[in-house]
Amino acid sequence: MFYRKEYEKKAHGEIEKVFRDILPKHGLCVREAQIQLSHQMLDTLLGNKIALCDAGVGIGKTYAYLTASVIWRKYASALGHFSVCDHRPVTISTSSIALQKAIMQEYLPFLSKVMQESGMIQQPIQAVLRKGKEHFVCDRRLESRLQAIGHKQKNALQKQAVLKLKDICDMDAVHGLSGFDRRQVCVPKFCPSDCPGRNGCRYQQYLKRAKSRDVFFQICNHNYLLADALHRAKDYKALLADYRALVVDEAHQLPEAARQMYGKTLGVEDIEEIGRFLEKEFRRKQAKRLREAYHAFLEVFRNQAETTEPDGHSASLSVQQREALKNCLSQIRQIQQELTGGTSRWLINRLGEAEKVLAAFANQDPHYILYWKEGRNQFPVFCAISRRIPKRLQETLWSQRLPSILTSGTLKAGNGFERTRQVTGLTGESKVKEYVAESPFHxxxxxxxxxxxxxxxxxxxxxxxxxxxxxxxxxxxxxxxxxxxxxxxxxxxxxxxxxxxxxxxxxxxxxxxxxxxxxxxxxxxxxxxxxxxxxxxxxxxxxxxxxxxxxxxxxxxxxxxxxxxxxxxxxxxxxxxxxxxxxxxxxxxxxxxxxxxxxxxxxxxxxxxxxxxxxxxxxxxxxxxxxxxxxxxxxxxxxxxxxxxxxxxxxxxxx
Missing domain, CATH: 3.40.50.300 (P-loop containing nucleotide triphosphate hydrolases)
Structure with a gap:
């Protein structure tokens, strides 16, 4: 216990050094509220707790949690939190691309530089931005696309953007790329393990770097964080590398992301996509039956649908709609039984998700909030949103018992954090501490x-x-x-x-x-x-x-x-x-x-x-x-x- 207190005292001393000495020396404006916020965040990590940190405008919360995380890692092994051989990263989740870019290109390079120069850390702080495969280039698909547009008339700027992809794998870093070109060259949803170009694939190389033991921070958005949590809960392959702590910045957006991730939707585009993949796997008859059954249901549904709300439509179905839905479900379940060995897991999962959405409507499942909305071409999109979103967050994120920091400028409402606790699944959680850092502005x-x-x-x-x-x-x-x-x-x-x-x-x-x-x-x-x-x-x-x-x-x-x-x-x-x-x-x-x-x-x-x-x-x-x-x-x-x-x-x- 004596040594633990000594190490904790040293860790907090380094927080003081960074904010009172190092950062001001390099021209950064440091405020007292920012220093105290970083101390609170370090205590959260050291104590393996969860913190709700409401940080007012101008506090500088990003430097606060980055500094606390770096210093925590420096002393965590000495405190017995994990062994010196444990190289799991800290995960930072945000809701905006702008903040992710700022962390990667501004905050971390600067903090790494000044902390190295002061001797506080010996190696540069390495980070990786994690996002879905649809953001990256498939080299084989790019090669086919370049051949296709080689001798065709095409917008010069768009063509130049496609050519840039030969040197840049992340499509978000290329301006002027059309949506059509993105879809043509992105890494496919189902990436075969026996692809002949796998060894030299830039996307596979990116994944390998992302899981390197040298990565200190992995940065993603809320949807990707929750998708990873869902994969782990279902024993699917994890999307993120195993992590030792979690920072949720812009945390007020987490419940909305959870609503998207823990809900199920089904529209015409989903059925068409499943049909295309059935055809690719030589299941043309099943693809045709799927489309015919779904469109037969849609025809009956649209003829009898009655709007009950301007922003959401009733989930109740007429006798004719229920009968048409029953026939559609029967076809989908029969197709599921016919998909024997050799069918991709992705396709089986997608078909299963479609079946679950329609079954929820057919059974009027009380576990879901059921409604439909108009999608493209005025076709209905069926939505089944879990009534247990806070519980799901508790099960998939907070039950891991990892130290976690949730921060935003708007976590507190009125006189407290009760609403934030409610929507994030933290009501009644004894490990949660609350902290308010008031804005320094006058x-x-x-x-x-x-x-x-x-x-x-x-x-x-x-x-x-x-x-x-x-x-x-x-x-x-x-x-x-x-x-x-x-x-x-x-x-x-x-x-x-x-x-x-x-x-x-x-x-x-x-x-x-x-x-x-x-x-x-x-x-x-x-x-x-x-x-x-x-x-x-x-x-x-x-x-x-x-x-x-x-x-x-x-x-x-x-x-x-x-x-x-x-x-x-x-x-x-x-x-x-x-x-x-x-x-x-x-x-x-x-x-x-x-x-x-x-x-x-x-x-x-x-x-x-x-x-x-x-x-x-x-x-x-x-x-x-x-x-x-x-x-x-x-x-x-x-x-x-x-x-x-x-x-x-x-x-x-x-x-």
């Missing part, structure tokens, strides 16, 4: 919150509501001389307001529909533009400096009702209890994500306005809004906003 001095009392209740979507919101936005844009980001919760409302303001603003107006990165870059390149967005800009987009001096959130970001939330509601006896325990915490998290676009550096100043009668003083959710946001000064009028901006901005701001 919001009370640099941020003004405006909840206009001049708003009036209006019928949702009415012309009166559109005119009222457009008027408030126009006045706010004028008060800050552009430099505005307007976040909507509805594309329909955004379009209507845009129509009202498009010809009346003296500043460039840019609209972002879905995932238009080009428009976001254009906004950043302008001096005083206005950006309207309804989805992609609520989180994960950085607008530092004066480009966003006014953030306007149109409506509180309550989640749109869907079949999954309706199923959650059924678990509560009283509606108000469901709203306070589920709906409000989720709104508060989304509100904090949107608010985080306002202040990105210590020098930033911003006015944040919320155009929702429910948020103003006396409104139903006024207290919930204030408890979700950092303490700010309140503006009572447009004049207060104009005075605030004039007091903080120089003359160049208005030019």
């Amino acid at each position: 919001y009370k001095e640099n941020c003004l919150l405006y909840l206009p009392q001049t708003l009036k209740p209006m019928r949702k979507g009415s012309l009166g509501e559109v005119h009222m919101i457009a008027d408030h936005i126009q006045r706010l844009i004028g008060a800050t001389y552009g430099h505005t980001l307007v976040l909507f919760t509805s594309y329909s409302l955004m379009g209507s307001v845009c129509q009202q303001l498009r010809d009346s603003l003296p500043f460039p107006l840019i609209e972002v529909w879905r995932h238009s990165q080009e428009e976001i870059h254009r906004f950043k390149s302008l001096e005083n533009a206005v950006l309207f967005s309804a989805g992609s800009c609520w989180e994960g987009v950085d607008f530092p400096g004066d480009m966003v001096s006014s953030l306007i959130m149109v409506k509180l970001p309550f989640a749109v009702p869907d079949p999954v939330r309706e199923a959650e509601k059924e678990q509560y006896e009283h509606l108000e209890e469901y709203i306070q325990e589920n709906i409000v915490p989720d709104m508060q998290k989304k509100l904090r994500q949107g608010f985080g676009r306002a202040i990105r550096t210590e020098q930033d100043t911003c006015v944040v306005s919320i155009l929702d009668t429910r948020a103003v003083a006396g409104g139903r959710y006024h207290k919930d809004v204030l408890s979700a946001l950092p303490e700010c000064r309140m503006a009572k009028s447009i004049e207060d906003i104009e005075q605030f901006i004039r007091s903080r901005k120089g003359t160049e701001y208005y030019m």
Whole structure:
């Protein structure tokens, strides 16, 4: 016990050295909250616990967990956590490609360099980015594709992109590659072990490097992490190398990833894909029967389907639909029995998954939330989402008893972490510790919150509501001389307001529909533009400096009702209890994500306005809004906003 405490003391001493000495020497701004966060993360690893770390904007949580992980590995063998011969990596899971790239190309190379120079580590920190085989080039398929386009007329840029793949195996690193070309040259879902090009295959070489004992960090997204966990639970071949600790960054996105991974969907594209693989394995008769049976069911289903919700469709079936589904299931089960030895495991598994989805609908399986939605060409996609997602997370991730760090800027909602515990499967888990690292930014001095009392209740979507919101936005844009980001919760409302303001603003107006990165870059390149967005800009987009001096959130970001939330509601006896325990915490998290676009550096100043009668003083959710946001000064009028901006901005701001 004495030696353990001594080693733990030394480990924490090295945290101090990194953040108080090494990083500042190399020009990095280090804050006290960041140091304490890294200490908490190191304690989590040393104590083999699970930590929920809510880290405010500007904390620097990435350096905090990377440093804690490196130092933990240095002392873990001495503390008896694992032997010196144990070279399992630490897994880092994120939800965004941008963060993965930053860790691989910026954070880790810099940290490795400065820690080596200081003598704290002897070898460079090596990391590998793990993702699905569809992101990588199959050399044999590339060769065939190059022959196919060699003498054909093809877009010059696209052709050049294909040629680059001769030197670059990761297709995500090649710009201008068309979706069709990606599908033609990617590593196939079923990669035969007897492939003649296997020995020289760049993808196989990548896999070999990924499992090298020199790899310290393996980085992936949440879906890949959960797919690996599912493979392990079913005794399939693991996707990731065995790991000794887990860091889940952007952890607020983990439940949504789990909903995707622990749910089952079936559409026409899935049936067609299974049919193509049946044909490749010389099962043409079975492929034909599968397609005919499924399309016969679809014909009956579509003729009688009745929409019960605008965003999800009833899972109940008519007598005719059930009979058609029964016939389809009978054909699929018969085909399964006919697939004897020699059939690929992938094909058997896919056919089994299709059977499970349809059987869940046929039996109205109470273990699933069942609904259908419209897919491509208006064909229905059948969805069966597990009702036990938190339990599945507990079984597949946390039951491994590995030290784990879950971190994000929005894990805490209101006064606690209860909602996060609930949706991640950590309710009642005794190993969990909670920690809040408050943002170091001075919001009370640099941020003004405006909840206009001049708003009036209006019928949702009415012309009166559109005119009222457009008027408030126009006045706010004028008060800050552009430099505005307007976040909507509805594309329909955004379009209507845009129509009202498009010809009346003296500043460039840019609209972002879905995932238009080009428009976001254009906004950043302008001096005083206005950006309207309804989805992609609520989180994960950085607008530092004066480009966003006014953030306007149109409506509180309550989640749109869907079949999954309706199923959650059924678990509560009283509606108000469901709203306070589920709906409000989720709104508060989304509100904090949107608010985080306002202040990105210590020098930033911003006015944040919320155009929702429910948020103003006396409104139903006024207290919930204030408890979700950092303490700010309140503006009572447009004049207060104009005075605030004039007091903080120089003359160049208005030019």
